[in-house]
Amino acid sequence: MKPEEFDRMVEKGTPGPLYLLYGDEPYLVERAVKKLMDRVVDPGLRDFNLDIFYGNECKGAEIFGAAQTLPTFAERRVVLVKKGGDLPAAAQEVLLSYLQDPAPETCLILQADKVDGRKKFFAEFKKKGEAVEFKRPYENQLGPFVREEIRAAGKRIDSSAAELLAYLVGNNLQELASQIEKLVVYCGKKETIGVEEVKAIVSDTKVENVFEFTDALGTRNAAKALRMLSGLLADGEAPLKILGAVARHFRQIWQVRSALQRKVPPAELAKASGVAPFALNKIKEQVRNFGTADLLRIFEQMLELDLAFKSGGKAEALLEGFVFQVCQGNRG
Structure with missing residues (x-):
């Protein structure tokens, strides 16, 4: 089931007994869980008809028992398993039999960031119930x-x-x-x-400074980029967040460069590249500064930076080195 189909079902249909809601966009997953719960159980009756478990710390028998319990003063109840992708093998084995004959009065919801579809339990859950994946939007x-x-x-x-x-x-x-x-x-x-x-x-100075930093990289202005980077780190901006903004900026440069190489008409360039119209001219100018080999090298360096941050590397020195590499590399 696609997310838009799920939304229509929640708004107009009658929810079924089994739902696997997962994906790499936690906001959308959380919102989907809330929509489904609001549809199935009146908020005023949740003290009686809502059980919440965590997959990494519960037993299958607990979930099984809650799902088999009849609702109180209501037609249906909800059993929500957060971190459902972390259910241990023993719990999955216990719940396999429940999937074959789920209680019609219960809506069992598994919430997860990712699941291993190769495992029998999740494959069976998708077969017997509804699985909805919520991906981070482009x-x-x-x-x-x-x-x-x-x-x-x-x-x-x-x-x-x-x-x-x-x-x-x-x-x-x-x-x-x-x-x-x-x-x-x-x-x-x-x-x-x-x-x-x-x-x-949205007049956040930090946001504006991040964009000035990425634009300085895009114009290969090392002095300005280092100055902006120093200010961002001094203001407490997280290195991974800075790296995320840089990755986004160079993806836009790549996308515009690719669209230009395909000779996309100017009127269709924003849509084809996914870059906002008001930012397009600026990105087009910066495309001239980077060849394909440049961009591939920069993406590799960003991956190395990400791994280095997570391994405890000194962020300021790593980012400064990255700035020099970007601004002094071979031009396209």
Whole structure:
């Protein structure tokens, strides 16, 4: 089942007894779990009809017993297993028999970031129930996400404003949803949200400095990049977050370069590359600074940086070395 099919089912249909909700975008998974729970059990009756377990610390018999318990003062109950992908083998074996004949009065939800589909339990769960994977959206999907969230809040947003918000915040959907909520409150009774309202809300100096840093790398301005990097680290910006912004920037350069090589018409370049229209000219200028070999080398270096950070390497020295490599490498 696709996420959009899941949403339609929750809104209009009757939920079934087995759901596996998983994926690498925790915000979407959490939201799907909440939607399903709200549909199945009245919040006022959850003290009687909701059991929550954690897959890494529970036994299969506990989940089995809760799922077989009849609801109280309601038609149905929910049994939610968080970290469902971490269920031990013994628990999976116990629950296999439940999958063959699930209680119709119970909605058993497994919530996970990832599952091993090769294991018999998860393969059987997908066969007997509904499995929905929630993937982290691509950059060109963030604008539509913003517009849909704004629409659900009862307002409209200009396309350029939606793209700007997505560009400034990035693909952290939890943070993006938080900024959308603030934007809706800020606009009050105003029905249509524009670029000025977005700028008023997302005026974080750290965000602006991150973009200045990535632009300095894109123009191969080592002095400015080092100055901006020093400021970001002094302000407490996490090295992995800085690296994430750099990765996003060079993916955009790669995507625009690829689209230009395919001779995509100028009017279709933003859509084809997934880069917001207001950022396109800047990225096109920076494309000239990097050949294919340059970009491949930079992506390899970013992977090495990521591994080095996680291994306890000194972030400041590693990032400074990366800046020199990017800004002084062979030009395209």
